[in-house]
Amino acid sequence: MHFASSATSLVGTLRDRRQKLAKLVNFPVVLWSGATISRNFAANTFPFRASSHFLYFAGLPLENAAIRLEDGKLQLFMDDAPDSSTLWHGETAKREEVAEIIGADVAYPLTGLKFNVYKSATIPVQNIVTREWQSKLLQRKASLEGIDFKLAKAIAQLRLTHDDAAIEELKKAAAVTVKAHKAGMTATKNAKSEAEVRAAMEQVIIANNMSCAYSSIVTVRGEVLHNNHYDNLLQPGDLLLADVGAETSTGWAADVTRTWAVSGKFSSTQQDIYDVVLAAHDACIAKICPSVEYQDIHLLAATIIAQGLVDLGILRGIPEDLVAMDAHALFFPHGVGHLLGLDVHDMEDLGDIAGYEEGRTRSDRFGLCYLRLNRPLRAKMLVTIEPGFYQVPAVLNNPDTRAKYQDVVKWEQLAKFADVRGIRIEDDVLVTENGSEVLTEALPTSEDAIANLVNE
Amino acid sequence: MHFASSATSLVGTLRDRRQKLAKLVNFPVVLWSGATISRNFAANTFPFRASSHFLYFAGLPLENAAIRLEDGKLQLFMDDAPDSSTLWHGETAKREEVAEIIGADVAYPLTGLKFNVYKSATIPVQNIVTREWQSKLLQRKASLEGIDFKLAKAIAQLRLTHDDAAIEELKKAAAVTVKAHKAGMTATKNAKSEAEVRAAMEQVIIANNMSCAYSSIVTVRGEVLHNNHYDNLLQPGDLLLADVGAETSTGWAADVTRTWAVSGKFSSTQQDIYDVVLAAHDACIAKICPSVEYQDIHLLAATIIAQGLVDLGILRGIPEDLVAMDAHALFFPHGVGHLLGLDVHDMEDLGDIAGYEEGRTRSDRFGLCYLRLNRPLRAKMLVTIEPGFYQVPAVLNNPDTRAKYQDVVKWEQLAKFADVRGIRIEDDVLVTENGSEVLTEALPTSEDAIANLVNE
Known part of the structure; x- marks a missing residue:
């Protein structure tokens, strides 16, 4: 077991978190960590990733473990590794040592769990084997209903804003991510392929003993939003879009995108569009402060992009009207950002419980339906700001779309911008008492x- | 969809493979590829890894696909990506295009699968969701019994030896792995931690658009056989053991270990033990040729290590006698190697069906029970040769062990070698008609x- 955190502060942090939880729920809570998952055969596994909810309250990525929280108390359930595993995995921390590190009041073997789940709430983990174990012990499906739903709302309320320990970890992830992006930029000149730039970026993350918070996007085809292929060669006129983020050993994430010219120099059309996206990015960050509606920030980005495209002669009309008819979304089809924390889309496993203020639901509008966060901002929330511009053939060549936006898109003018496939600029922004702090500044x-x- | 292989040769290769299979089984075969697996939330997945058996007969890492093989014919079952996925994932190859690339006789949507599984054999995939789908469609558990067992034996017979297309891929994986290890060695001088050396090695694999065939081991604590932590700092007197291998985009693996001095210079004790392990490594490779028993190669390694430890005054006795009483296994507790192919422990998902000649089972002996391969070698088999020496506290400090080997281990002499925690030297060796070819030479x-x- 390898623990980087200082044990003293970890104990206090975890105590604070569960005491806050105890004020929100009047039932016991059991959270499972999950287990390793086989790749191509049983012994060849993907790297273990503990459930984020477990990490939040247990602090350590323990495999095959569970914790029980009630009235601010912490019970740990885990088995000591069998002696036979020492040969392959070395000495690992014993249950009692782990209990001390995380400040558990008491620790039991896993077999004790079945006597301690009665009337407990839980959050279903991603690992299906563990999820079946949850259902079996709880004698019901773990499914975000009933008290599980109440628990999800309570945890979302806690995790929406970050405590000092979380912010410390998030800053570490951000700092390494900044280094990774700089390495990617520096590697571009001598790189022949997307893969080589990706390698230069991920090397920094691996060297800092972190992992990638998500599958890296490093592509000259930035118009494919979640492009996880890296086999294109770099051409001098290309833009390279890199969306790469680190995750600390205890699970805290960063999420950053930059777009740069492979040659180091934008064409005039690339420069024009980049300036529009950057203006949106800067304006959104400037607007961030407590009680501002995140959707308004999204709409601000949309309006600035619409204004910019009008100025460039690509769109025709009044920016606010263009946004109202979702014309911006032809080129900026996703939301301006999302929550960031232990998950890169924080708490997305809870559906929109965390992302959407109670009583709000996703819009049907093309220009709003992908917005992952719709709440008034609060101090110590961490959000991404990531406006973009993309020419997605499936969107722009759709006959219905072309018909609908026939009068507002100047297609001939747009054709001049063919060398701009995709641009996104993304930073991680912490809401502060009177504004914001860009962790990736x-x-x-x-x-x-x-x-x-x-x-x- | 991104396919590196030349389509012409892929079609021919896959036809040959299924025609060979048709000679071994008289029932239809359906193989599933598997699906992506969620990490911390549904949309954040581990990189997709198709089932190796599927890859062998379908050639491409298609997600959520299946193939049916009967009498040398190939049917493909997959769904075209929905239009809505274009925004996020770009244009992907359609079913009919994929069918042409792999030479399928016919292609259907996935819904067609249920009409085509009657009396078919299959191999259970690792992904549990897909496995449940297999069981549901087959209306029985996919569990390596009955005709599934017959199929497993037939596939093992085919995959035990590699065709030209496989060898071409295996050589690519080996070449990139060699570069990765060289990069690790070169990075050591300026590296402060295991993580930094690991990063230098994996960078090469990522830059070549390959993935790691298994979780890298890069450690100064080589005595922990499957050590997947990278947080130790490098000290001048340390040995660094790196077991890192690349996997090509179609799944073919390499598996290589080297051990070097962080300072670039062994101590005399490190040099002594390294020379023993290297002597075993070289002798084992020299002995490889068709019809030699792999267990005899393992025992040769054991005997050379025992002899070397006798020469160094660590063991006392006749090497053959020491091996017969498993004294070598105090320091060399694993097998000398294993099959290598689409899996780094090739076909380990089939238990010992591939590794052990029919009628043979694992030994109970401490010195043999971890041997993963026990067959006479045949031309075009690819095996690893990886003798090692480790001082595992859990083994050497076990009171029963110390009592049992009291007369043969000179503990005081052993204590002089305290700076040798673990050494392993591993290469990938292709059996040829009259000897062997070391792919990682x-x-x-x-x-x-x-x-x-x-x-x-």
């Missing part, structure tokens, strides 16, 4: 500063 | 050649 957004790194 | 094993890379 050390990574430049200006063309010149990025070009300096590419040409280094 | 370009990676040096001699101390001097490695030191040159470390000191580069």
